[in-house]
Amino acid sequence: MNHTSADSPSDLDRHLSGFLGYEMKRALAVLQADLTRVLGALGLRAVSFSALSVIVQTPGLTQSALADALQIERSNLVTLIDELAGRNLIMRAPVAGDRRRHALMPTAEGQNLAREASAAVEAHENRLFAGLTAEERHELQRLLTKFRRTA
Amino acid sequence: MNHTSADSPSDLDRHLSGFLGYEMKRALAVLQADLTRVLGALGLRAVSFSALSVIVQTPGLTQSALADALQIERSNLVTLIDELAGRNLIMRAPVAGDRRRHALMPTAEGQNLAREASAAVEAHENRLFAGLTAEERHELQRLLTKFRRTA
DNA sequence: TATTGTTATACTCTATAACTATA
DNA sequence: TATAGTTATAGAGTATAACAATA
Numbered sequence: 001m002n003h004t005s006a007d008s009p010s011d012l013d014r015h016l017s018g019f020l021g022y023e024m025k026r027a028l029a030v031l032q033a034d035l036t037r038v039l040g041a042l043g044l045r046a047v048s049f050s051a052l053s054v055i056v057q058t059p060g061l062t063q064s065a066l067a068d069a070l071q072i073e074r075s076n077l078v079t080l081i082d083e084l085a086g087r088n089l090i091m092r093a094p095v096a097g098d099r100r101r102h103a104l105m106p107t108a109e110g111q112n113l114a115r116e117a118s119a120a121v122e123a124h125e126n127r128l129f130a131g132l133t134a135e136e137r138h139e140l141q142r143l144l145t146k147f148r149r150t151a
Numbered sequence: 152m153n154h155t156s157a158d159s160p161s162d163l164d165r166h167l168s169g170f171l172g173y174e175m176k177r178a179l180a181v182l183q184a185d186l187t188r189v190l191g192a193l194g195l196r197a198v199s200f201s202a203l204s205v206i207v208q209t210p211g212l213t214q215s216a217l218a219d220a221l222q223i224e225r226s227n228l229v230t231l232i233d234e235l236a237g238r239n240l241i242m243r244a245p246v247a248g249d250r251r252r253h254a255l256m257p258t259a260e261g262q263n264l265a266r267e268a269s270a271a272v273e274a275h276e277n278r279l280f281a282g283l284t285a286e287e288r289h290e291l292q293r294l295l296t297k298f299r300r301t302a
Numbered sequence: 303t304a305t306t307g308t309t310a311t312a313c314t315c316t317a318t319a320a321c322t323a324t325a
Numbered sequence: 326t327a328t329a330g331t332t333a334t335a336g337a338g339t340a341t342a343a344c345a346a347t348a
Contacts, residue, residue, distance in 0.1 A: 012209050012220035016201055020276055020288065021182040023295040028179055029222070030302050031172040047315095050167055058163050064329060069163035071180070073317065078331060100324045100329045125171055131301025136294055137171065143283065143291045144174040150282020151181050198338090215306065224340065229308060251306040251347050 031128060038124045042117050043087070047072070049117050051080055052106070055090050056114040060103040062095070089113055182279060189275045193268050194238070198223070200268050202231055203257070206241050207265040211254040213246070240264055 016022045032046065039049050047070070054069055055061065063081060067074045081104070084090045089110035092102040106114065129137050167173045183197065190200050198221070205220055206212065214232060218225045232255070235241045240261035243253040257265065280288050 010216070010219045012205050012212065012216065013201070015208050016204060017296065019272060020280065020292055020295070021179070021186055022201070023292060023299065024175060024179050024182065027295045027298050028172070028175050030299065031175065035172055050164070050173070053167060054163050057166050061163065065161070065163065068161045074330070076316065121170060128302045129171065129298065132294065132297060136297070139290060140294045141171055141174065143287055144171070144178045145168065146283060146287070147178050147280065148174065148181065151279045225307070227339065249348070
């Protein structure tokens, strides 16, 4: 046989799949579509889940530190923090000795939702990566992390 | 030693790195920043490079087919095609027997730029993935493709 | 009736500059 | 002077609906 078996409804982008960046973008699009659905059921977006998780794991950090950690602009963090605070998932607490800073603290409710959301995201990844073995998932994780460290 | 060696300026997101989607998003951000720079030097965006490449590899396809291949909306393709046609990289040719459709054809200039851009993108990936062995790059490629096939 | 390309539009995401209050 | 948080705004990217021409 001299025609490649069609493994995709449209295969016109087959030569682009040779680029890792293209394949990664496509893979991420699939992941994000499902993640948006899963987190949406909990009233969260991907970025608010990330922010809440970091605040739960690192209580007391400032908005600037959180912006650094998530690689988003301080300015764009404001409404996100407003949103989480408005739902009583976190609080802006004063920092002793520097009245410019806010210490971001999770509420009990925020901690509970973070736990629930983490479980949901884990289930989401288990579902989407079911076609890969545990070893393959770990290898993918390792390669992505190595890339991030060395690129 | 009981503190993990700091391999990142801010490591507050370390627990999120356990999620493949998060690590992939971070990796892709690094790739895309460099890709934007590399293609920008040729007057292309990532999406216009993809479109031009598909048109060169599949001359005569319609806009709808291209939109399907690249997973973008037909409506958003219009200005992109205008842009490529305005630079004389491609042409909208009539299709015999169906006057609704346009056959997208690369010009000689478009073919040359596509070749040059492909080489630039390959060099860009070689540079950014220099920290991974050839085997690791192939394995990453394989795992991403397998994910896309099975997810 | 359905499809192709098109236009208009709205919505999200992100980036930048400038302001305020503090230091 | 510099920093933390904030506000306003502009640009890119993307999604949806509706239209004209054609099938």
